[in-house]
Amino acid sequence: MRKIIIAGNWKMYKTSFEAVELVNELKRTLGDMSEVDVVVCPPFTALVEVKDVISESNIGLGAQNIYWEEFGAFTGEVSAPMLTAIGVQYVIIGHSERRQFFGETDATVNKKIKAALKHALIPIVCVGEVLAEREAGKTFAVIEKQLEGSLAGFTAEEIENVVLAYEPVWAIGTGKTATPVQAQEVHKFIRDWLTKKFDAAIANKVRIQYGGSVKPENTAELIGQPDIDGALVGGASLKSETFSQIVKNCLALK
Numbered sequence: 472m473r474k475i476i477i478a479g480n481w482k483m484y485k486t487s488f489e490a491v492e493l494v495n496e497l498k499r500t501l502g503d504m505s506e507v508d509v510v511v512c513p514p515f516t517a518l519v520e521v522k523d524v525i526s527e528s529n530i531g532l533g534a535q536n537i538y539w540e541e542f543g544a545f546t547g548e549v550s551a552p553m554l555t556a557i558g559v560q561y562v563i564i565g566h567s568e569r570r571q572f573f574g575e576t577d578a579t580v581n582k583k584i585k586a587a588l589k590h591a592l593i594p595i596v597c598v599g600e601v602l603a604e605r606e607a608g609k610t611f612a613v614i615e616k617q618l619e620g621s622l623a624g625f626t627a628e629e630i631e632n633v634v635l636a637y638e639p640v641w642a643i644g645t646g647k648t649a650t651p652v653q654a655q656e657v658h659k660f661i662r663d664w665l666t667k668k669f670d671a672a673i674a675n676k677v678r679i680q681y682g683g684s685v686k687p688e689n690t691a692e693l694i695g696q697p698d699i700d701g702a703l704v705g706g707a708s709l710k711s712e713t714f715s716q717i718v719k720n721c722l723a724l725k
């Protein structure tokens with residue numbers, strides 16, 4: 472049985488002061504939650520202070536990006552050992568905003584996953600098609616190419632420690648959610664790909680989150696799908712009421 476994982480991607484929102492305020496509220500509502508894995512991913516500048524708040528709770532800490540080298544003359548970048556040193560456990564890799572605005576490719580995603588795994592960070596690896604690709608009937612081809620490129624060269628043991636996130640780009644921040652049927656179809660495709668590439672046992676273990684306008688009202692129908700194991704939440708993770716409600720709506724599922 473795969474444990475549901477709900478991660479809040481705070482993107483470039485919240486000063487460290489605001490982040491502490493939000494995570495204090497989340498600690499009150501979700502701090503003891505053990506049935507669902509709950510993760511918050513604040514901006515780099517708030518990681519240390521957020522960690523101080525959640526260190527005695529069940530809430531996990533994630534970053535939104537890493538660089539693949541461990542150290543060096545790479546102005547503006549942050550490495551995996553720098554993150555683990557302050558207690559970060561997860562890292563989002565290959566989010567569509569990074570692919571779209573910062574030149575992230577499947578090849579750089581691959582290097583970043585390698586760096587994360589080497590330092591025992593759990594990568595949350597994002598894949599997803601843009602609207603034109605969906606409308607052209609290319610969704611599966613796009614997802615397959617992203618999986619092939621991003622996950623090239625990993626062993627089955629390594630893949631077990633990866634969380635995948637299917638995020639149709641057209642559903643991110645737009646209020647348009649994939650229907651449960653549309654989402655399940657792609658999640659099933661991803662799991663079948665894992666079976667083909669590795670084996671059924673591995674495919675059964677890997678958690679695949681859905682992301683794209685997840686909110687309390689659509690949580691149950693999405694995560695109730697057999698191959699959807701959680702959510703990567705953007706906008707609705709910025710308020711404690713909505714994020715807590717999303718997590719609570721998972722309790723009755725699976």
Ligand code: PGA
Pocket residue numbers: 480638642643644645646682683684685703704705706707
């Ligand atoms: P959204 O963002 O929930 O605001 O659509 C999801 C994401 O980008 O991870």
